[in-house]
Amino acid sequence: MDHQFALIAGAALAIMIAASVFSRRTGVAAPLLLVGLGIGASYLPGAPTIHVEPELVLAGVLPPLLYSSAVNLPVLDVRRNFQLITWLSIVLVIVSAVVIGLVVHWAFPSIRLSLAIALGAVVAPTDAVAATAIGRRVGLPPRLMAVLEGESLVNDASALVVLRTATAAIAAADTFSVAHTALDFLWAVTGAVLIGLVVGWLTVLLRERLDDPVLNTTISFAVPFLAYFPAEEAGVSGVLAVVLAGLVTGSLGSRRFSVRDRQTQATTWTTISFILESAVFLAMGYQLPELLDAARDETNPGEIGGIVAITVGLLIALRFLGLAWPAIGNYRHRDEQGAQMRERLDQFEERLDAMAPADEREETRLAWARRRLARGRADIAFEEREPVTTRGLVVIAWAGMRGVVTVAAAQTIPVGTPHRATIVLAAFLVALITLVLFGLTLPLVIRRMGFEAESAEDKRDAFQSLLRSVGETALDTVGPVDEQTVDGIPVDPQIATMLKEQVLPRMLTGVREVRHARPDTLEQSLVVQRRYLDAMRDALGSERSIGAYSSETYRQVQGLLDSFEQRVGR
Structure with a gap:
């Protein structure tokens, strides 16, 4: 049997x-x-x-x-x-x-x-x-x-x-x-x-x-x-x-x-x-x-x-x-609903602009509200x-x-x-x-419906736009390369120059080839790269919660970050 x-x-x-x-x-x-x-x-x-x-x-x-x-x-x-x-x-x-x-x-x-x-x-x-x-x-x-x-x-x-x-x-x-x-x-x-x-x-x-x-x-x-x-x-x-x-x-x-x-x-x-x-x-x-x-x-x-x-x-x-x-609902109300939603978001944005947060807690709540606003605008744009x-x-x-x-x-x-x-x-x-x-x-x-496929150029532009946004947010979060320290020790000037002129530009433009530093300074280079990579991952998560891009674009950028992670380790 x-x-x-x-x-x-x-x-x-x-x-x-x-x-x-x-x-x-x-x-x-x-x-x-x-x-x-x-x-x-x-x-x-x-x-x-x-x-x-x-x-x-x-x-x-x-x-x-x-x-x-x-x-x-x-x-x-x-x-x-x-x-x-x-x-x-x-x-x-x-x-x-x-x-x-x-x-x-x-x-x-x-x-x-x-x-x-x-x-x-x-x-x-x-x-x-x-x-x-x-x-x-x-x-x-x-x-x-x-x-x-x-x-x-x-x-x-x-x-x-x-x-x-x-x-x-x-x-x-x-x-x-x-x-x-x-x-x-x-x-x-x-x-x-x-x-x-x-x-x-x-x-x-x-x-x-x-x-x-x-x-x-x-x-x-x-x-x-x-x-x-x-x-x-x-x-x-x-x-x-x-x-x-x-x-x-x-x-x-x-x-x-x-x-x-x-x-x-x-x-x-x-x-x-x-x-x-x-x-x-x-x-x-x-x-x-x-x-x-x-x-x-x-x-x-x-x-x-x-x-x-x-x-x-x-x-x-x-x-x-x-x-x-x-x-029938889409035919009758799509434009009307979009206009009403856009008007409500404009009013919401005016109220947010008029707010003056008094402490850190209110600043956090205001930042959350602005992300919701951005998500609402992204949903309208998506529709x-x-x-x-x-x-x-x-x-x-x-x-x-x-x-x-x-x-x-x-x-x-x-x-x-x-x-x-x-x-x-x-x-x-x-x-x-x-x-x-x-x-x-x-x-x-x-085939008879005649759907228009998104062009390769539009896909590439969306990918570059999302990657640029994620990279800029990471740079603002981590700070300049020159100011980085590893275990309290400032990063070697040559490493900082190499990261600033070669590695980070490649990460932010999607080029997968990354030159490694000298063996004696490799650890510093990898530590700093991981900081920026982690910040880019966090920024990608924030961008995904807003939803200004397609799911495929988010997958492509995540795939790129994954390839960098495999190179620098965790």
């Missing part, structure tokens, strides 16, 4: 790698390839029957998948698109789950209402994996990518909350209360946010003190489960707690973790995410023939086809109708520079593919539930149809 398991695991990894390579060369979405290969593998002579425990999927697969996505998603993008992400991932998910459940139960009375709503909850969340892979290849604007990624994170939590309430109704009696679901959702969100924030913050503090890539990576493996299981025991959303823990880790880690820690974590979690996502899609295809056989014992193909057709049709209709509301237009909303609507979470969550419906195989098969088919329908046509839709 162990030998057979090792053989299956090895074959699965080989298939995953082959599908990924083929996808990159042909442009066909990897999830589609994996599902097809899984179906083909299930018909091979001697192919074993594989049963995956629902609890293993929910508690062992989803937490690391969600954590991997959350830790790499910039908080700045979530904040700027919070309203649209909330609308898509909470309101639209709950409405879709309830509407699909009511219609399916009405059309097929043999399907209990609670089970039908469970189906709606399973298929409601979108999966950004295939959509963002396509978007990067064909030039989807970064803001739309951020919306899709943020939506796919939060909608998993909201959908699973509804699913949990529905499955509880399945186990208890055939009752489903929308009011009870709303209250359960509010408690699940509140408790999950608190647990996720605490777990993320505490683990970051611990990992910051260890500063060891091996230990930190090991701890990072435990973070999603440290957030998930306590949240589930408290009766709140474990997946949302994992998302919050990941966002906190990603935000604080960019400033508190060393370069080695962040690089090791990024590589490790990218690998874990690739294996888990690929395994779920492969298992989806592998289990489809078995699900077909099980579903035939419960219902006829016509009913299964009807459930799938109704579900897919409602998903498409509800997504486009749901995005019509933001489109004008990268608005979510009607064309963008069409692409978001068309990127409604279902994937990993739908496949994994469907299998958590309690075994022994009447018509369980029918519902699980329907969810699998809905995910497959949306992957094929939207995955194959999304590139064409994006």
Whole structure:
């Protein structure tokens, strides 16, 4: 048995790698390839029957998948698109789950209402994996990518909350209360946010003190489960707690973790995410023939086809109708809201200019208020520079593919539930149809929208502008090179001259080549360089909190500072 398991695991990894390579060369979405290969593998002579425990999927697969996505998603993008992400991932998910459940139960009375709503909850969340892979290849604007990624994170939590309430109704009696679901959702969100924030913050503090890539990576493996299981025991959303823990880790880690820690974590979690996502899609295809056989014992193909057709049709209709509301709001009120916000900020700035701080505490509060003012102006500039237009909303609507979470969550419906195989098969088919329908046509839709990509010159100018701002702030914070001391001893004049004329100009202009000092004065040079580097990191964190530049520009400047840190050490 162990030998057979090792053989299956090895074959699965080989298939995953082959599908990924083929996808990159042909442009066909990897999830589609994996599902097809899984179906083909299930018909091979001697192919074993594989049963995956629902609890293993929910508690062992989803937490690391969600954590991997959350830790790499910039908080700045979530904040700027919070309203649209909330609308898509909470309101639209709950409405879709309830509407699909009511219609399916009405059309097929043999399907209990609670089970039908469970189906709606399973298929409601979108999966950004295939959509963002396509978007990067064909030039989807970064803001739309951020919306899709943020939506796919939060909608998993909201959908699973509804699913949990529905499955509880399945186990208890055939009752489903929308009011009870709303209250359960509010408690699940509140408790999950608190647990996720605490777990993320505490683990970051611990990992910051260890500063060891091996230990930190090991701890990072435990973070999603440290957030998930306590949240589930408290009766709140474990997946949302994992998302919050990941966002906190990603935000604080960019400033508190060393370069080695962040690089090791990024590589490790990218690998874990690739294996888990690929395994779920492969298992989806592998289990489809078995699900077909099980579903035939419960219902006829016509009913299964009807459930799938109704579900897919409602998903498409509800997504486009749901995005019509933001489109109308943007068309009517975007300019008006921008003008009103700019007027309020001008008034706020006048009040700040009239203030005369009497002590250090008031100066700190005034500085904080000015940063908020700068952030408000940056948000307005961002909306004008990268608005979510009607064309963008069409692409978001068309990127409604279902994937990993739908496949994994469907299998958590309690075994022994009447018509369980029918519902699980329907969810699998809905995910497959949306992957094929939207995955194959999304590139064409994006190209037809005619989005204008940011020019290389604009990207370079933004990079240089941010780096210059960070460098000037660091110089003001640390002070002139000539005045630096190391252990109370003034810096050697030759070292100061070399730093001032060669090293610092290179750091501030993004040139990566740095000449080292003489061996006998190298320590002084490195100490002073680290001071300016740390000050530049702090300045970059302040700039990121304001958000005057794109997330990609912040990543580029951070990458440059990381390269300097690797040269001078910590």
